[in-house]
Amino acid sequence: MSIQPRPYVVLCGGLGGSRFVDALARAAGPDRVTAIVNVGDDVEILGLHVSPDLDTVLYTLAGLLDEERGWGIRDETTNALELAGRLGGETWFTLGDRDIGLHLVRSRLLREGVPLSEATRRLAERLGVEVQLLPASDDPVRTFLTTPAGELDFQTWFVARRHADPVTALRYEGAEAARPAPAVLEAIEVAEVVFLAPSNPFVSIGPILAVPGIAEALGGKRVVAVSPLVGGKAVRGPAAEMLVTLGHEPGVRGLAQVYDGVATDLLVDPADAGELPGALVAPIVMVAPESRAEVGRAVLEAVR
Amino acid sequence: MSIQPRPYVVLCGGLGGSRFVDALARAAGPDRVTAIVNVGDDVEILGLHVSPDLDTVLYTLAGLLDEERGWGIRDETTNALELAGRLGGETWFTLGDRDIGLHLVRSRLLREGVPLSEATRRLAERLGVEVQLLPASDDPVRTFLTTPAGELDFQTWFVARRHADPVTALRYEGAEAARPAPAVLEAIEVAEVVFLAPSNPFVSIGPILAVPGIAEALGGKRVVAVSPLVGGKAVRGPAAEMLVTLGHEPGVRGLAQVYDGVATDLLVDPADAGELPGALVAPIVMVAPESRAEVGRAVLEAVR
Secondary structure (H helix, E strand, C coil): CCCCCCCEEEEECCHHHHHHHHHHHHHHCHHHEEEEECCCCCEEECCEEECHHHHHHHHHHCCCECCCCCCCECCCCCHHHHHHHHCCCCCCCCCCHHHHHHHHHHHHHHHCCCCHHHHHHHHHHHCCCCCEEEECECCCCEEEEEECCEEEEHHHHHHHCCCCCCCCEEEEECCCCCCECCCHHHHHHHCCEEEECCCCHHHHHHHHHCCCCHHHHHCCCCEEEECCEECCEECCCCHHHHHHHCCCCCHHHHHHHHCCCCCCEEEECHHHHHHCCCCEECCCCCCCHHHHHHHHHHHHHHHC | CCCCCCCEEEEECCHHHHHHHHHHHHHHCHHHEEEEECCCCCEEECCEEECHHHHHHHHHHCCCECCCCCCCECCCCCHHHHHHHHCCCCCCCCCCHHHHHHHHHHHHHHHCCCCHHHHHHHHHHHCCCCCEEEECECCCCEEEEEECCEEEEHHHHHHHCCCCCCCCEEEEECCCCCCECCCHHHHHHHCCEEEECCCCHHHHHHHHHCCCCHHHHHCCCCEEEECCEECCEECCCCHHHHHHHCCCCCHHHHHHHHCCCCCCEEEECHHHHHHCCCCEECCCCCCCHHHHHHHHHHHHHHHC
16 A cells, blocks of 8 residues: 555445445556545444445456445345344444455454454555545444434434434434544645545434544545535435425535535535535536546546 | 153264264254254364354254265355465365354354353244254364374364274364253263264264263263264265274174173164164164154154
8 A cells, every 4th residue: 555645535424425435446557546434324233243334445446346336345245144144143234244354354353352453454555446445433333313203313314214304403323422533634644635425314324423533533634525416316315305304595505515624625516516516516426336436537637 | 842751862973973963963853853962173274163063063953064075055255265275274174155154153252251052043033943952062172183194183083084094093173171052961860862873983983972960960870872984984984994994894894893881772774784783773874864753763663
C-alpha cells in the first residue's frame, strides 16, 4: 500500500457509500482513497460481531458483493443460518455462509482484543483491497431512531421492520464517549477533498460526524457532500422520506439544510441541478460497476 | 420425554459410540437410553466451541449425519470455512456450514453461562432427539497423547496428523477437577445395564472414566464393554494399534485387560469369540443405519 498521503477521503455508509468509494477508487486509484465508514449499524447476530457498512464496502471493493441484492456476497448459501434457526437461533438478519466466515474471523479478533480498525485492516489486506478502510471509531456507536412505534435500534427499524416507521428523531448511543479510530483524523487532515458519500445523511453520515473530533477536523477543509437523491428520490433506502419527517425541505434543498455548516459544496445529479443553483453537478447514478469509473472521473472533474 | 428411569446407559465417543446408541435406541426405544458422551476431544475452532463426539451422536440420532464420511452433516457445504481461510482463519479442522449453525447457537449459550449439558439438552430437544444426551462433564477435560513426536492434543494428533503417531501414554487434562455433569451419576445409578460403547477405550471411554465419581458409580453395576474390534481390527480408527503401543495384548484380549476391574462383561463380535472364551457374543457391525435395530436387539438378547 502507498505511504503517500491519500488526497480523497470519503465518509460513508453501506451501499451508496461503497459504490461511491468504488467509483473514486476506479477513477483516482485505490491507493489515493480513504473511506471512513459508519459503525452505527453494527449489531451482534448469533454471537457474531457484524459491521454491515464496513462489510458492504469491503465486499464491493473486493469484487465479492451481490450487486443485485446490494448486500452480502454473491452466489451465497445460507445453510448455517438455516440450521441455527432450527436450533432456536435468530434468523431475521440474514447472514450468508461466506459472510459468516468473515464474521467468525473478525469476531475472534475482537474477542482477543484486536481493535475493529486493525481487524478491518487485516481483512482488507487479505482481500487485496487497497483503499484504506477505517471504521469511524473502534468504540461502540449505535444508532437509535424515534418513531411513532417508540424508539428502535437501527437494525430492528431497518431490517426487521423494513424502515416503514417514520423517523422523528435520532440518537447515536455511545458517540459522546467514542474516539475516532486511529488514522481517522490524520487522514482527514492530509486530504485535499473530503466527500460525504451519497449515503443516508442521518443513519450513515450522522453517526460518523457524531464522534467527537471528526466534525471539528472537517473545519477549514473542502467538504463535498454528494447527494444520495436523484430527481428528489433516494436511489435506494429511506433518505428522501427521512428528510421530510425530520423537518427539512424535501429533496436536495433539505439535504443542503442538513449539511449546512459541515459541507462547503453540494454535488447533485443533473436531474436535481435546477433545485439548487450553485451546487456542483455530476451524474451520480453508479449502480452498475462498469459505470463507476466514469462517475468517479466526472465527480473529480466537478470538484477540480 | 419419558420420566421413567432409563434402563440402558451408554458411555460413548463419536462414531462407533453414536452407532451403538442408535442401535440400542432403535431396539429398545429412544426413551429408554441415556448416552454419557466424551468431551475430551472438544476444541475451539474459529472461536466456536466444537464438541465432536456430542455432535456425532446428535447428528446420528437426528438422522443428519453424513454416514459415508462418518462425521458432520450430509449434503454439507463449506463456504464459511473457505472464506475464513482466505481471511487467515484456520482450516485444518473442517467445519461445514450447517455444522457452524449449530456451533454458533451452542457457543453463544456457553458464553452466556449456560452449561454444556443444558445447551446439549436444548439442541437435542430442537432436533427431536429422545435419547438423553449428557456430556460426561460440564467442565473442560482435554485428552493429550504422548508420542515420539512429543505430547499432542487430541485434535492435533487425530485430525491434523491423522493419528499416525504411535501413542505411548495419555493424560486427561482437567479431569481431576472436573465434576460429572448433572444427571450423569443418577442415570448410572438407576440403569439396569451400563454399556461401554464400541468406542476407542483410551480416547473416548478413558476421558469419561477419568471424571471423578463416574468410575466409582459403576461399582456394583452390570457393565458391559462392547468391543470396537472385529476380527482384531477396529471398524474405524486407531484402537487396535493403540492397544499394542500402550503395552496390552493385541485384539480383544488386550481390551479385556484395559477394562479389567471396570466392566463385568465383554461383548465381542462372533469373529473374535474364539479369542476370549466367556465373552458375550453378538454381531456388532452396524455401519449401515438399517442394520442397527437388529444389532441392538442381538446385544440386548446377549446381555439378558
